[in-house]
Amino acid sequence: MTMNEYIEELKYHLRKMPDDDREDAIEYYFEYLAEAGPEGEAAAIERLGTPQQLAAGIRADAALEALEGGASTRQIQDCYRNADDDVGAASCRPPSMVAQHGGSAKAPGVGQGVKAVWLSVLGAIPRNVLAGFVAGIVIIIVFAVLIGLFAAAVAIMAVGACAIGVSFTLFGETVAAGLFYLGCGLALVPIGWFLWRGVWWVWRHAWRGIAKMFNGIRRKREVRRVAK
Template sequence: MNRQEFIKKLQFELSKLPKDEVQNVIDYYNEYFDEAGPENEEAVLREFGNPSRIATQIKADFAVKQLSDKKSGSRQEGRKGVSAIWWIILGIFTAPVALPLAIAGGLFALAMLLTVGSILLAALFCLGAFFVSGIIAFVIGFSILFVNFVNGLFAIGTGMALIGVTALLAVAVVFVTKKLVQFSASKMNEKRQMKTNQTEGKRNE
């Protein structure tokens, strides 16, 4: 494989990314080759390795940048989060990696997704149960208020308390979920930055 074949293969592997992202990557690697010179082309190709592997890392980095973008509104963040997950999945399954490694990575990701999903589903179920119970207690209390004032007032208070607890728990769930996403994104950013620094260090040597 020569320089032209490497660039062509890399560009093909990144064809699903935005055009400006692809162009930035291609410009970077072309500049790397230019600085190394034609006499060092083979050494640079050995250093880079498989362009498909590089494309997979770039797709994952692109996903991390989307997840860690804090300047967008909540609706845009939701769309970016889904898009980022898609890029990660696409990067995994379009790369010519060993099948056992791909299966293991996929199963691990699926297990994590199911675990987090189960926790969130249980939390939502509990929130729904508290909220519905609060509404029922409030309605019952109001309906018997003029028949049995004490019991009616107690039921209304209980209903309002349950609704209040639901609101507090909902805020807590949203806060914890947001922090977990930010923590995961920051860790992935650290890893991406470390690899970028290593690449820049090799380039400067």
């Protein structure tokens, strides 16, 4: 990788940062590599790590810096969040550094400190590992919810069937109670059945959806690799 490619890629990974913070970092590392000279350039790039790693470090430092400056957690997250989605780039500049529009800069509380630690931890995990981890959790949740709904459908049908059975024994004593149980039973069985069908439909489509999601992630990664 040449110096210019390295800087371009660094720029890409920092694109969610506020413009002047990003420019500042880019200028520093551009100058840094230029100082290393043609003969030292490759070694310096090697020691700096991949642009993605360097960018993760810069973003983590920026998040901590903003935290010390009293920026809100939301602002820090916006600034620090992995730069892969293109929605809503917000400034993570501490309020004390922005033009004071009447707002008082709150001192960061414990909650924000914990969040900052979390952000740093997340930043240290390679993005694809993180994506795999999140995908795993999503799959487990979907699976658990669907199993629960299946069980509910079976239970409703079973209760309906029991009510119908009980109603026949009740007809001997009071017709009203018998009719009530029969009615409940006849209503519950189809409700359970429809729930079963519904969950079954979701079940099939959920796996298809998850498969699509994974394909999407893989495609995105391939596109990125090709772009390199």
